Amino acid sequence: MEAYVGSILLLPLVGALVMPWVSKLGRRAADALAGAVGLAVLASCLALVPHAGTPATLQVLGTNFAVDGLSLLFLVVISVVGFFCTVYSIDYIGHYSGRAKFYALLMLLVFGLNGVVLVRDLFSLYVFLEVASISSYVLVAYNLEFDGIESALKYLLLSAVATGMILIAISLIFASTGTLSFAELKAVLSGGPNPLFLFAAALFFAGFGLKAAVVPFHAWLPDAHPSAPAPISAMLSGVVIKVAGVYALTRIFFGIYAAPSQVLKVFLVFGVASMAAGAILAYFQTDMKRMLAYSSISQIGYIMIGLGLGNWLGIVGALFHVVNHALFKSLLFLNSGAVQFRTGTRDIREMGGLENRMPITSVTSTFGTLSIAGIPPFNGFWSKLFIVLGALAAKNYVIAVLTVSFSIFTLGYFLLLQRRVFFGKLNERWRDIKEAPAAMSFSVICLAAGCLLVGVFFNQVLRGLIEPAARVLLGGN
Amino acid sequence: MTLLIGCLALLVLSVVLLGVLRDLLYAAASLAAASVLLSIVLFQFGANIAAAFELSVCAGLITVLFVSTVSLTMDSDQKTEAKLPAVFLLPMLALFAGLAYFLVHWLAGALPTPATQVQALTFQEAFWGQRTTDILGQISLVLVGVFGLLAILRAKSTGRNHE
Numbered sequence: 001m002e003a004y005v006g007s008i009l010l011l012p013l014v015g016a017l018v019m020p021w022v023s024k025l026g027r028r029a030a031d032a033l034a035g036a037v038g039l040a041v042l043a044s045c046l047a048l049v050p051h052a053g054t055p056a057t058l059q060v061l062g063t064n065f066a067v068d069g070l071s072l073l074f075l076v077v078i079s080v081v082g083f084f085c086t087v088y089s090i091d092y093i094g095h096y097s098g099r100a101k102f103y104a105l106l107m108l109l110v111f112g113l114n115g116v117v118l119v120r121d122l123f124s125l126y127v128f129l130e131v132a133s134i135s136s137y138v139l140v141a142y143n144l145e146f147d148g149i150e151s152a153l154k155y156l157l158l159s160a161v162a163t164g165m166i167l168i169a170i171s172l173i174f175a176s177t178g179t180l181s182f183a184e185l186k187a188v189l190s191g192g193p194n195p196l197f198l199f200a201a202a203l204f205f206a207g208f209g210l211k212a213a214v215v216p217f218h219a220w221l222p223d224a225h226p227s228a229p230a231p232i233s234a235m236l237s238g239v240v241i242k243v244a245g246v247y248a249l250t251r252i253f254f255g256i257y258a259a260p261s262q263v264l265k266v267f268l269v270f271g272v273a274s275m276a277a278g279a280i281l282a283y284f285q286t287d288m289k290r291m292l293a294y295s296s297i298s299q300i301g302y303i304m305i306g307l308g309l310g311n312w313l314g315i316v317g318a319l320f321h322v323v324n325h326a327l328f329k330s331l332l333f334l335n336s337g338a339v340q341f342r343t344g345t346r347d348i349r350e351m352g353g354l355e356n357r358m359p360i361t362s363v364t365s366t367f368g369t370l371s372i373a374g375i376p377p378f379n380g381f382w383s384k385l386f387i388v389l390g391a392l393a394a395k396n397y398v399i400a401v402l403t404v405s406f407s408i409f410t411l412g413y414f415l416l417l418q419r420r421v422f423f424g425k426l427n428e429r430w431r432d433i434k435e436a437p438a439a440m441s442f443s444v445i446c447l448a449a450g451c452l453l454v455g456v457f458f459n460q461v462l463r464g465l466i467e468p469a470a471r472v473l474l475g476g477n
Numbered sequence: 478m479t480l481l482i483g484c485l486a487l488l489v490l491s492v493v494l495l496g497v498l499r500d501l502l503y504a505a506a507s508l509a510a511a512s513v514l515l516s517i518v519l520f521q522f523g524a525n526i527a528a529a530f531e532l533s534v535c536a537g538l539i540t541v542l543f544v545s546t547v548s549l550t551m552d553s554d555q556k557t558e559a560k561l562p563a564v565f566l567l568p569m570l571a572l573f574a575g576l577a578y579f580l581v582h583w584l585a586g587a588l589p590t591p592a593t594q595v596q597a598l599t600f601q602e603a604f605w606g607q608r609t610t611d612i613l614g615q616i617s618l619v620l621v622g623v624f625g626l627l628a629i630l631r632a633k634s635t636g637r638n639h640e
Contacts, residue, residue, distance in 0.1 A: 013617055016624070064610070101628040108621050115617075119610060127614035131621055134539075138625035160539075 001051060005058045005067060007044040008075060009118060011037050012111040016104040023100030031090045034103040038083035041110065045079040048072055052468035057120075065118040069468025073319060074117040074247050076465060077326045080450070081238040082110045084443040085231035088334050091437035092230060092341060102142060102229075109135035109235065113243045122170045122180040125251075126163075129211075129244055133159050136240055140228040151220075151227035158210060158220040165207035169200040185256045197257075204252050205266065212245020214304060215274040218297050222281075225296065226289035226346065230337020233289060237296040238330035242322050246303055254473040259310060267308030272402060275301025279406050283413040288336045288346045291417060292329065295372065298410065299325045305399060306387040307473075314390025315470045320462065321383035327454065328371035328380060331447035335365040338436035338444065339421060343429075348417065353426030357433050360441045362422040364448035369418050371451040373411030379454040382462075481521045488514040501547045509540040541622070545629050 015037035023030040048067065055068035067075075086106060093102050112132030119125050137159070141152035174180055176196055177188045189197055210217035221241070225233045253263050278298025285291035299321070306318025338361045339354065340346050355362035371378040374385070384407055391400035435441060454461050491511040498504045512531055519528035 013613075013620075016620060098628055098631040101624050101631065104624045105621070105628060108617060108624065111617055112621075115614065121610065124610040124614065127611050127618075131614055131617045134618065134621045134625065138621070138628050142628060144629070144631075 001048065001056055002058050004044040004047050005065060008041055009065065009114055011040055012107040016107040019100050019104040027099060030100050030103055034086050037107060038086040042079040042083045045075045049464055052465060064120065066120045067118065068472050070472040071117045073323065073465055073469040074243055075114060077323055078110060078113045078239050078243065081235060081326050081330045084447055085234050085330065088440050088443035089231045090439040092337060092440055096143065105135050105139050109139065113239060116243050117247055120182045122173065125248065126166060126170060132240065132244060136236060139232040140224050142229055142232065148227040151223040155220045155224040162207040162210035165203040169203035169207065172196060172200045182255055186258065189256055190258060201257060208245050208248045209270065212241050212249065212300055213297050214270050214300060215277045215297060221297060222290055222293045225293035226287055230334055234330035234333040237293065237333055238326040241296065241300060242326065246322060250307060250473060264308045264310040267304050268399065271301045271304030271308050272399065274298065274304060275406050279409050286348050288339065288348055288417065288421065289333065292332050292336060296329055298406065299329065302384065302387055302403065305403060306390060309390040309394050309396065311390050311393055312470065312474065313386050313393050315473050316466055317383050317386030317390050319469050320386060320466050324371065324379040324383045324454065327447055327450045328368045331364060331444055331451065332368040334444050335361050335368065338440050341436060342433045348420045351421045351427060352424045354430060355422040356426065357430055358435050360435055360445065364444040365422060366418060367448035367451050369414040373414055374407045377455045379451050381455060382458045481518065484514045484517045488518065502544060505540055505543040505547060541626060545626060
């Protein structure tokens, strides 16, 4: 297991280090290195899945890292989306300069995210969070256009506020307990309610809530995600907001604070607000990627609701939705990138009838739409079903009705998007456009197949990946 | 003690300047100064690791990223930010001072004695003995900074986005 964990953590770092030299051998060498690193990390994560139920502490370079079911779930999400975004970038990044720098920063982003889920100490979590955050600020601005740089600055400034709150909370915890280790903090904080710990909890929630783009801390996301290059939008929406936000929130509030009922109520309230506000705001967007960005806020709301329910079904649903949202939202962002790559626009009003010109993008986008709307047998159906069943089991009928209603609303605005972009009469401007290049098409086909296969074989995914993670949260390990 | 009070006073001054300066480049310089002063304060308190991190990342890396981005975002004659209405300045300062006073008083009473006595370690012992994970993080942060700067300062492609 040590070898796998070592590969997961260190390969992206080593890959980024050697990328400048490898790229001197040619463009293909840089592509091959980035793809090989992504594939090796993915293979290492998948090799760990059979051990999901057995938590292990490991020494890598004399440093302690730990893997449990929750870490493994997020590692799989990071490596799957990271790999397909890397493959997609082989063709997509061709129209930007600085291919090697892009790959290096993407690998460092993956390294930072992997570090966040492997450490067992609040300060180390903060350090790796900064590695991932700073990489993502630069990647958002990578096109060097005005909107990208402006969005990156907004993202950086708001994230700095979040980081400040997280650091103050860490300082308060350390000052009053003398430790930053998750395991030791859990023992200390279980001693009973303390106003200082509650104050730190509020700071943690606001800080990591901002990273997760939970309403009302979401202002940075609708600008940052559309302005970034498509594979980075997919990474941000599919992975970064989940690891930097949802994972950190669950690790702290379930792992350290042992999820008191007041905290769960806060999760529920902010979850409902995010689900509703994100969906309603998404409906009014005419920018394809901006609509997807608002939809991410809404889907984070579902995850928060599942966690807030606090029962087995709710938590299983939330964790399953983490996996599913990573698959279908990265698919939809990569598809929007393919459309923009060929048409040069993100404005839905200028599109129409692209299904015959871009059939792969159109079909895979339909898969993504059906998944996000929770239509069986696609993956989104099962996670939303578990969340609704969790609400019913908790006798929280209002939440159950709201969850189903906004799922139908999601289907509505995504079908509108699908119709305006791919169906109907072809806009004459796009008469000569072609399907996206091979590497981009390969990535979206694999992700679309993933949405269907995870839905069909949901029981295996549930047993092998989701339930071990849910046991960590409910057992508080 | 005099150094500490002096640093804290200058820190408050540089943060206020950061909020009111109209030139973003000067504001970024003010932020760097605030970070350096905060590092000195942290060293004075014996928080060596936090001080080193603040100095290397916040005063160095983040400032360089800020300055580069600001330089790229606007032409030289546009590098001014909208002036903060002066009428809001005093009430805001009073509000933050009040909040700070309340928080410091509350924290002084609320902070319990640490359950585990924090050992007085030297910088070397703490850095190399206890925080090896963070060294890995620091190395990667420096790498991110280097690649980030190279990416932001690279020549922009003139190629079309679509066919």
